[in-house]
Amino acid sequence: MGMVHKKRDFVYVDDVVRATILAMEKGKPGEAYNVGTGVPVSFNEVFKVISDELNYKGEPKYVPMPYKSYQMFTQADTKKAEKELGFKASYNLKEGVRDIIITL
Numbered sequence: 503m504g505m506v507h508k509k510r511d512f513v514y515v516d517d518v519v520r521a522t523i524l525a526m527e528k529g530k531p532g533e534a535y536n537v538g539t540g541v542p543v544s545f546n547e548v549f550k551v552i553s554d555e556l557n558y559k560g561e562p563k564y565v566p567m568p569y570k571s572y573q574m575f576t577q578a579d580t581k582k583a584e585k586e587l588g589f590k591a592s593y594n595l596k597e598g599v600r601d602i603i604i605t606l
Contacts, residue, residue: 508544509575513538514601517537520589522537524588535586541594551595
């Protein structure tokens with residue numbers, strides 16, 4: 503089995519709230535909708551975005567994975583939410599980080 507890269511589909515909280523409201527208004531009872539950007543991002547990329555936005559010049563600290571059943575890769579399939587709810591994420595990673603920093 504090949505190397506699995508640790509990537510996650512990070513979605514900004516404002517997008518999650520909007521998706522939840524859309525699901526209440528337009529969603530079908532009992533249905534599940536995947537909410538995300540559909541774009542997997544590595545933790546190194548997250549560190550770089552946050553470092554750049556905060557003008558941090560340090561290096562990341564790597565620690566051993568403490569979980570045996572850690573899911574190494576997530577990527578939301580948002581086609582159903584887009585089709586049935588009209589949901590598409592408004593924020594990318596950099597925009598979400600900037601919004602959080604502004605509100606601090």
